Amino acid sequence: MYNSRITGLGKYVPENVVTNNDLKQWMDTSDEWIQERTGIKERRWIDPKTSDDTTSIMGAKAAKIAIERAGLTKDDIDFIVFATLSPDMYFPGGGVRVQELLEMDTIGALDVRNQCSGFIYGLSVADQFIKTGMYKNVLVIGSENHSGGLERSTRGRGVTVIFGDGAGAVVLSREEDNTKGILSTHLHSDGKYAKELALEGPSTGRWVDAIIEENDPDDVSYYPYMNGQFVFKHAVVRFSEAIIEGLTTNKLKKEDIDMLIPHQANLRISQFIQKKFGLSDDQVYNNIMRYGNTTAASIPIALTEAWEEGKIKEGDTVVLAAFGSGFTWGSAIIKW
Secondary structure: OOEEEEEEEEEEEOEEEEEOOHHHHHOOOOHHHHHHHHHEEEOOOOOOOOOOOOHHHHHHHHHHHHHOOOOOOHHHEHHHHHHHEOOOOOOOOHHHHHHHHHOOOOEEEEEOOHHHHHHHHHHHHHHHHHHHOOOOOEEEEEEEOHHOOOHHHOOOOHOOOOOOOOEEEEEEEOOOOOEEEEEEEEEEEOOHHHHEEEOOOOEEEEEEEHHHHOOOOOOOOOHHHOOOHHHHHHHHHHHHHHHHHHHOOOOOOOOOEEEEEOOOOOOHHHHHHHHHHHOOOOOOOHHHHHEEEEEHHHHHHHHHHHHHHOOOOOOEEEEEEEEEEOEEEEEEEEEE
């Protein structure tokens, strides 16, 4: 059985920077209020007046960089795994759009809809395809266009200030040395809390015609909802469990972690986990202050930046961990 190893990384974020002070034009908020609760200073939002970026286009841009850095061409990619909660269309998914945009052969494309845990889930799926020998090079993308679906008002403030747009991608390739690459992945879910972080409509349970007929100005079902404190409490527990599970499986200790890259949900969550595991600032990579929460894109964007900055070196033990809507959560242990 093979291992899979990350051979190329890439990211893309829109040029348009939206600061906390910029948000005042839409809602009653302040830079201090946002930073205190989330650690976010600014985020990137697609500007439809100046950019043609979409979830798929951003994903393709990040993927192109990752493929080039892997020393491969588009023709070397055997399969695409695309993670997002904000596809260009209700269907089909973003994976086939990337296949078209990059002018790839008629390879398979799979979409993963696991929100904040989407990249970890996608990485795990790709890892299994490579481990079994089915594919040699798999492209894994996390991409989000949150700004197109956020409620830009005081009513929506609790969610809107958090999220940003962007994409990250990795190329996962076959590795014959079983001591290198992805050592293990660990996935979990608890659906009884699904509605604590959700976007309920439009959906087949309540489709567009019903929403239009009711024409209710107070209907917020088509905007994201988050029970912030409830999510926070569960996140810090599940993050820790997923990390410990990965370390235990590989007979590692917390002292063996060279770099932890958590999903960028909230800086306060990351700081809680960092303190709990006794990690230094050099052992945890955070960039939520610059990009906000980019959901499925957050880990690949942060992973790419950490690598670009020389914070990840050959032989390092890298831990990825995420928690989000579903509830779903997971981790990946990587020997770089």
